[in-house]
Amino acid sequence: MSAAVIKYYRGMGRWEPNARGRLEQAAMELFIERGFEHTTVAEIAKRAGLTERTFFRYFADKREVLFAGAGTLQEFFVSTVASAPDSAAPIDAVAAALEAAGALLQERREGARQRQAVIAAHAELRERELIKLASLASALAGALRRRGVTEPAASLAAEAGIAVFRIAFERWISETSQPDLPQLIRESLDELKAVTAGK
Amino acid sequence: MSAAVIKYYRGMGRWEPNARGRLEQAAMELFIERGFEHTTVAEIAKRAGLTERTFFRYFADKREVLFAGAGTLQEFFVSTVASAPDSAAPIDAVAAALEAAGALLQERREGARQRQAVIAAHAELRERELIKLASLASALAGALRRRGVTEPAASLAAEAGIAVFRIAFERWISETSQPDLPQLIRESLDELKAVTAGK
Numbered sequence: 001m002s003a004a005v006i007k008y009y010r011g012m013g014r015w016e017p018n019a020r021g022r023l024e025q026a027a028m029e030l031f032i033e034r035g036f037e038h039t040t041v042a043e044i045a046k047r048a049g050l051t052e053r054t055f056f057r058y059f060a061d062k063r064e065v066l067f068a069g070a071g072t073l074q075e076f077f078v079s080t081v082a083s084a085p086d087s088a089a090p091i092d093a094v095a096a097a098l099e100a101a102g103a104l105l106q107e108r109r110e111g112a113r114q115r116q117a118v119i120a121a122h123a124e125l126r127e128r129e130l131i132k133l134a135s136l137a138s139a140l141a142g143a144l145r146r147r148g149v150t151e152p153a154a155s156l157a158a159e160a161g162i163a164v165f166r167i168a169f170e171r172w173i174s175e176t177s178q179p180d181l182p183q184l185i186r187e188s189l190d191e192l193k194a195v196t197a198g199k
Numbered sequence: 200m201s202a203a204v205i206k207y208y209r210g211m212g213r214w215e216p217n218a219r220g221r222l223e224q225a226a227m228e229l230f231i232e233r234g235f236e237h238t239t240v241a242e243i244a245k246r247a248g249l250t251e252r253t254f255f256r257y258f259a260d261k262r263e264v265l266f267a268g269a270g271t272l273q274e275f276f277v278s279t280v281a282s283a284p285d286s287a288a289p290i291d292a293v294a295a296a297l298e299a300a301g302a303l304l305q306e307r308r309e310g311a312r313q314r315q316a317v318i319a320a321h322a323e324l325r326e327r328e329l330i331k332l333a334s335l336a337s338a339l340a341g342a343l344r345r346r347g348v349t350e351p352a353a354s355l356a357a358e359a360g361i362a363v364f365r366i367a368f369e370r371w372i373s374e375t376s377q378p379d380l381p382q383l384i385r386e387s388l389d390e391l392k393a394v395t396a397g398k
Contacts, residue, residue, distance in 0.1 A: 195355050
């Protein structure tokens with residue numbers, strides 16, 4: 001974007017450099033300092049050096065700051081499953097998607113830990129997280145069906161995949177060492193394979 | 200209970216024959232006739248020939264009429280897992296619990312279908328159902344840990360088990376023939392085993 005265009009958008013109040021990222025960081029700081037329920041949108045905007053109007057261009061409400069990334073994760077899962085080789089078994093297509101998402105999250109462990117701490121402290125946010133996970137499983141099953149996987153295999157592979165992801169994720173954020181999320185995902189999937197094989 | 204005692208309790212307004220069952224049936228009829236959101240506790244009590252006060256002795260609110268059975272199902276899962284032979288692999292203990300619960304539900308297909316139709320029509324109830332399933336998985340994992348199963352195997356077996364149960368349940372209530380729920384559970388579990396084995 002040219003400097004003139006940037007100046008134009010700034011003049012219109014329609015563009016701020018990295019507004020989304022600044023709002024996310026400000027929100028997380030305030031959720032941790034004051035608690036989710038004692039933080040207002042006005043305070044988040046102020047901390048980010050932006051207006052409330054700018055906040056609402058990016059997020060419907062303060063809760064959505066925590067869940068806006070879910071859509072990105074879902075698209076990432078779906079496109080990775082779609083691009084798996086035709087010869088890949090359903091569980092391998094799912095494993096590829098989980099590991100790729102794990103590699104993406106690996107870079108953001110501190111943010112993920114903070115987000116999880118805020119969610120764990122509020123029943124309303126835990127419920128929203130369950131809904132998000134159910135949507136992820138549903139999207140993943142849809143991506144498998146588009147590869148020709150029939151039901152109930154598509155839904156079972158997707159649900160099992162999300163369970164593996166969630167359990168690996170919990171281990172990743174709770175361990176004090178710096179564990180590798182894609183590695184934990186592989187281990188959890190191997191464990192699921194052993195468990196379902198009756199071991 | 201002697202006739203005199205029954206009369207005493209009736210006089211005290213503390214006992215009504217099968218009050219719980221009558222309230223459940225009245226609530227389901229009204230939810231289907233008028234919709235969940237247009238049904239009041241007063242109407243449920245009236246249809247059941249009971250007072251609102253009696254309603255609140257059994258249920259906290261009208262939503263709980265739909266979810267009160269979840270606690271029973273959970274206890275049933277947990278006790279079946281606990282009583283599985285010591286030699287049973289974790290997935291077999293889970294399978295025994297799912298099939299036993301399936302046999303129990305098999306007798307109540309029409310009620311289960313009606314309940315599911317009401318839940319499917321309301322986002323708030325679908326969320327509550329997700330929370331119930333997450334609690335079931337968590338209780339099942341706890342029962343496995345008490346058998347000496349370590350983590351993450353306990354949580355993975357429990358989550359996979361609940362996914363199998365949910366998917367078999369959906370097939371059971373959506374099929375027009377009179378399918379056998381325990382049989383559908385066995386088939387779904389076999390399908391999960393095939394999927395995780397990379398088939």
